[in-house]
Amino acid sequence: xxxxxxxxxxxxxxxxxxxxxxxxxxxxxxxxxxxxxxxxxxxxxxxxxxxxxxxxxxxxxxxxxxxxxxxxxxxxxxxxxxxxxxxxxxxxxxxxxxxxxxxxxxxxxxxxxxxxxxxxxxxxxxxxxxxxxxxxxxxxxxxxxxxxxxxxxxxxxxxxxxxxxxxxxxxxxxxxxxxxxxxxxxxxxxxxxxxxxxxxxxxxxxxxxxxxxxxxxxxxxxxxxxxxxxxxxxxxxxxxxxxxxxxxxxxxxxxxxxxxxxxxxxxxxxxxxxxxxxxxxxxxxxxxxxxxxxxxxxxxxxxxxxxxxxxxxxxxxxxxxxxxxxxxxxxxxxxxxxxxxxxxxxxxxxxxxxxxxxxxxxxxxxxxxxxxxxxxxxxxxxxxxxxxxxxxxxxxxxxxxxxxxxxxxxxxxxxxxxxxxxxxxxxxxxxxxxxxxxxxxxxxxxxxxxxxxxxxxxxxxxxxxxxxxxxxxxxxxxxxxx
Amino acid sequence: xxxxxxxxxxxxxxxxxxxxxxxxxxxxxxxxxxxxxxxxxxxxxxxxxxxxxxxxxxxxxxxxxxxxxxxxxxxxxxxxxxxxxxxxxxxxxxxxxxxxxxxxxxxxxxxxxxxxxxxxxxxxxxxxxxxxxxxxxxxxxxxxxxxxxxxxx
Numbered sequence: 001x002x003x004x005x006x007x008x009x010x011x012x013x014x015x016x017x018x019x020x021x022x023x024x025x026x027x028x029x030x031x032x033x034x035x036x037x038x039x040x041x042x043x044x045x046x047x048x049x050x051x052x053x054x055x056x057x058x059x060x061x062x063x064x065x066x067x068x069x070x071x072x073x074x075x076x077x078x079x080x081x082x083x084x085x086x087x088x089x090x091x092x093x094x095x096x097x098x099x100x101x102x103x104x105x106x107x108x109x110x111x112x113x114x115x116x117x118x119x120x121x122x123x124x125x126x127x128x129x130x131x132x133x134x135x136x137x138x139x140x141x142x143x144x145x146x147x148x149x150x151x152x153x154x155x156x157x158x159x160x161x162x163x164x165x166x167x168x169x170x171x172x173x174x175x176x177x178x179x180x181x182x183x184x185x186x187x188x189x190x191x192x193x194x195x196x197x198x199x200x201x202x203x204x205x206x207x208x209x210x211x212x213x214x215x216x217x218x219x220x221x222x223x224x225x226x227x228x229x230x231x232x233x234x235x236x237x238x239x240x241x242x243x244x245x246x247x248x249x250x251x252x253x254x255x256x257x258x259x260x261x262x263x264x265x266x267x268x269x270x271x272x273x274x275x276x277x278x279x280x281x282x283x284x285x286x287x288x289x290x291x292x293x294x295x296x297x298x299x300x301x302x303x304x305x306x307x308x309x310x311x312x313x314x315x316x317x318x319x320x321x322x323x324x325x326x327x328x329x330x331x332x333x334x335x336x337x338x339x340x341x342x343x344x345x346x347x348x349x350x351x352x353x354x355x356x357x358x359x360x361x362x363x364x365x366x367x368x369x370x371x372x373x374x375x376x377x378x379x380x381x382x383x384x385x386x387x388x389x390x391x392x393x394x395x396x397x398x399x400x401x402x403x404x405x406x407x408x409x410x411x412x413x414x415x416x417x418x419x420x421x422x423x424x425x426x427x428x429x430x431x432x433x434x435x436x437x438x439x440x441x442x443x444x445x446x447x448x449x450x451x452x453x454x455x456x457x458x459x460x461x462x463x464x465x466x467x468x469x470x471x472x473x474x475x476x477x478x479x480x481x482x
Numbered sequence: 483x484x485x486x487x488x489x490x491x492x493x494x495x496x497x498x499x500x501x502x503x504x505x506x507x508x509x510x511x512x513x514x515x516x517x518x519x520x521x522x523x524x525x526x527x528x529x530x531x532x533x534x535x536x537x538x539x540x541x542x543x544x545x546x547x548x549x550x551x552x553x554x555x556x557x558x559x560x561x562x563x564x565x566x567x568x569x570x571x572x573x574x575x576x577x578x579x580x581x582x583x584x585x586x587x588x589x590x591x592x593x594x595x596x597x598x599x600x601x602x603x604x605x606x607x608x609x610x611x612x613x614x615x616x617x618x619x620x621x622x623x624x625x626x627x628x629x630x631x632x633x634x635x
Contacts (some may be wrong), residue, residue: 384625
């Protein structure tokens, strides 16, 4: 039942532009306090992967992505819809999501327990180096400038320091503000950065929505559609799954990477952007596989791979459970319950999504002047309900302004949130490692797992510099003849 | 993004200077026993260096037609919406969820969106009532009672 509610709400959230899965989970988080941890986690997880399904509907029918991971689906999905093929586009999106989601759950079942066993051998240096890779990977894969993404990660790290120092007990950056003594909450920050800021952006430039008025028919893709897209689905699934596992990867990056690969390997790349079904199948498979893959680091290492999973981490902690390698032995019902619910949830989504498409189209017809006050109300209630404190509402609004300014000045929110989420653990593991080694930094390179992570981190930092140099030298070569 | 990057570069440089001073005050400790300001001091130094890079890059990048950073058309609307939300946050505990949500919706729909008053009042009452039922009664969120606390609903 909780799984059903989760996937249903998730699909609705995915359909509604401006309300992402992180905000929806945050709103419903307080409502789950009174139920069993397993049920609560199953519902919240359902919202996450349900949103991945729902997001494609708006992308295809309205050309507005319901959430960030469906941005790419707009490119070819909406073009297919304009050509009268909205049905097969929606159908393929649902089927590829189902295949990828199921694969990710099987992967989680197989990889989870051995990885949790391996993670028991991780000490503070390994955790620290892994988080360095996670944060750097997110900045490396960010769509804009890597320098700006690194600044955002630094900003997030500093924000994570607000409140009490977990080692020494001193209060930092609180300036006598009582609300800051407990630190800056992830949920109000995420709601502000992604929910409120999106509303503010949409208020500035009114959203134009051309909803397809003709009936959506023939949802089942043809045999030719399947033949064209099965390779894309497989590639998207594998790519998405692995990008989902890596901290900093996630559904948004997976969908963009899958689209780029599909365009590269396609026999007719010129058809991309004009309604190629591979452009829908690949990214949709990738974002769902990534959503499933992201549960692996959360459940086995206790590391949230992206901001949405960070809210799930918060939910587990609120219920008195510590995500990480011990979760499997201490709360096997949560671990296996989530996995079983994901199998059921994926099936439910396939059955639910296709017949409910006309209903989602009706939801999309709600005018924005009515929709945005409702989104604002959800955010206000959601941020207040976390601790029944209006201070959290103020924090959310402040981050709404910060998020709006970041969008204006082209800074991305994801590195900030990931660093805020990992910040406390990042600092603690660094300080613990240095205390362990008596101030010797070689502890990070003398342990093989930590060294391997750091090599990846250095590669991630160096690659953009090399490619930038190459770009500059080719530019100079081109300019020389003149 | 030349002008925008120059502005943001300067902002982050000042921010990192401020954080590095504050972190230094907190105490850097030493490598054997890092203090509470250790990691933030070095993060701020790195951020400062990166912000200088953002600033300097604007002189080398291609300069295409730079539009204004903020659109003038709806900026007043954004300010008014934000102002109403901050007022909501500051008075929600004193007034209570029902009156303040009603007022917020009347303001947003009637004043900002300029919808007809009958429609505005109908939607505001409906949304407030339904959201109270959903969040307070069904989802058991503890919304502030405020001035209607005596009703014990």
